[in-house]
Amino acid sequence: MRTFDLTPLYRSTVGFDRVFDLLDSVGKAESTGYPPYNIERLDDNDYRITLAVAGFGEADLDLEIRENTLTITGARKDGDDGQEFLYQGIAGRSFERRFQLAEHVKVAGASLVNGLLNIDLKREIPEAMKPRKFAINGGEATNIKVLKDQDAA
Numbered sequence: 370m371r372t373f374d375l376t377p378l379y380r381s382t383v384g385f386d387r388v389f390d391l392l393d394s395v396g397k398a399e400s401t402g403y404p405p406y407n408i409e410r411l412d413d414n415d416y417r418i419t420l421a422v423a424g425f426g427e428a429d430l431d432l433e434i435r436e437n438t439l440t441i442t443g444a445r446k447d448g449d450d451g452q453e454f455l456y457q458g459i460a461g462r463s464f465e466r467r468f469q470l471a472e473h474v475k476v477a478g479a480s481l482v483n484g485l486l487n488i489d490l491k492r493e494i495p496e497a498m499k500p501r502k503f504a505i506n507g508g509e510a511t512n513i514k515v516l517k518d519q520d521a522a
Contacts, residue, residue, distance in 0.1 A: 403464055404443070415477075416490040418468060423484040424461045430486060432479055439468040439476065441486070473498075 406420045422430065422443055431442045444463040470490070477491040 403460060403462070404466065406466065408468075414492040414494075416474070416492075418488045418490065420466065420486040420488075421484060422481070422486045424459050425481075425484075425486075427481050430481070432476070432488065434470070434476060437470045437472065437474075439470055439488070441466045441468075441488070 404420050404422050406418060409417045409419070411417055418439075420441065425443050425445060429443055429445050431444075433440045433442075442463070442465045445461050471492070473494055474490050474492050477489040479486065479488045481487075
């Protein structure tokens with residue numbers, strides 16, 4: 370895997386440190402592949418993350434958002450139910466999965482249905498950042514200063 374040195378970018382930019390930290394963390398993220406997941410775009414401002422968490426109940430799962438990072442952890446209780454498996458193909462191991470969220474993306478809800486954990490996300494752009502249109506006032510313009518070309522005089 371390639372690694373990139375972002376030090377020159379830190380020297381010549383201001384305010385982009387979070388972007389560089391994100392790029393740096395993506396390269397270092399470990400990829401276990403468990404649990405498998407999908408990320409869907411439902412429309413311009415709505416997204417859904419779906420994780421396959423067969424064998425986990427609502428009490429076994431935890432969702433937390435901290436500094437634009439959504440962390441999903443799953444831990445099943447270690448209990449010996451007296452079961453004797455001849456083959457155990459359903460993974461029940463603990464996991465932690467992290468997702469970096471863009472600014473203004475919030476968790477709208479979560480549900481666990483048929484072994485799939487669905488997390489609905491919504492981008493909520495603040496009113497001050499939304500595009501606005503302004504009306505053009507009719508009539509004569511005032512406070513216009515006309516500069517004369519000195520060569521024409």
